[in-house]
Amino acid sequence: MASPVPPSAVDAPKKVTLTGYVGFDTITQQIERKLLKRGFAFNVMVVGRSGMGKSTLVNTLFAAHLKDSNAPKRADTFRQTVDIQSISHVIEENGVKLKLTITDTPGYGDQVNNDNCWDPIIKYIKEQYSAYLRKELTPAREKRIPDTRIHAVLFFIAPTGHALTPLDITVMKKISEVANVIPVIAKADSLTMEERTAFKRRIKEEIEFHGIRCYPYIDIEEDVILSDTDRVERQTVQMIRDMIPFAIVGSERNVVIDGKAVRGRRTRWGIIDVENESHCEFVHLRNFLTRSHLQDMIETTASVHYEAFRTKQLVALKESTSQMGSYRSGPDTSSMTASQVSAA
């Protein structure tokens, strides 16, 4: 049997300074690999008055990118959307998977009394937060909670060339309190370029006047000294804000331009190519959604809108439980909330 080693022979812990390369700088690549493997979920919702081209846009947005054309084709006669429906597609680009879900909603504004016509939309958005919160608070929660929270709401404005309607103002305001709202001018082919510019300016003024908070947000803190990166970021946001509302045209049909089939509309004045930047801002909208702001919208939904919902729910729950007097040895939120959290 080996004799025990005398204490003096054991090496005391030494403080070693590593001068060689250890490789922790690969952490960014490690994170990237993990994120790529996991993929992203991005959920967009379209909202607006009846007949504004919401369903058409849903079928135009990523049409060119879908290899599988399993997307339901619409019948030749246009049907009104009667309930909230979601369509998901998985798009893959350079090994990055994006699960894109577009939620189509029925147009509002057709009733004699349009009071509370926004309720089903708000309810749907909150239900997704609620489902997420329930899963988050389950004692044995899933490693990755499926994210059905709406990250962007495209709000369709009628191309009247005049002003927003009081109903649009109300609905936009209500939704902007619970999600990222991005206004768009629908059916922009019915306005001339000059009319578009003037209408955009008018909408912007109204949005500001009514205190509607549209995405992307600028939080101006007066005394903060900005770094160069912050300054560039702020300029980009400002540039995009100047472009909003995007003037868009949607189409589910192809038209032939120079022998090439493109998504477009044949009008009395000529052919409109949806993807042509000099015809409309559809491409700017799509780039904004997928290229420049996808991650930020996902993050903002979680850190601003979902966070506000979560806090409100948990505070309400805590109050109701303490009122019930069932608060014996401190709150056990994990088991309580899982069963009690419901859409506000």
Ligand SMILES: Nc1nc2c(ncn2[C@@H]2O[C@H](COP(=O)(O)OP(=O)(O)OP(=O)(O)O)[C@@H](O)[C@H]2O)c(=O)[nH]1
């Ligand atoms: N001129 C023009 N017409 C469009 C455009 N987008 C859609 N339309 C037409 O507008 C009509 C209504 O389009 P939908 O996409 O069904 O409208 P919606 O907003 O889904 O309507 P609801 O489901 O009733 O709310 C159809 O005849 C479309 O072809 C566009 O950009 N320009």
Ligand SMILES: [Mg+2]
């Ligand atoms: Mg529709």
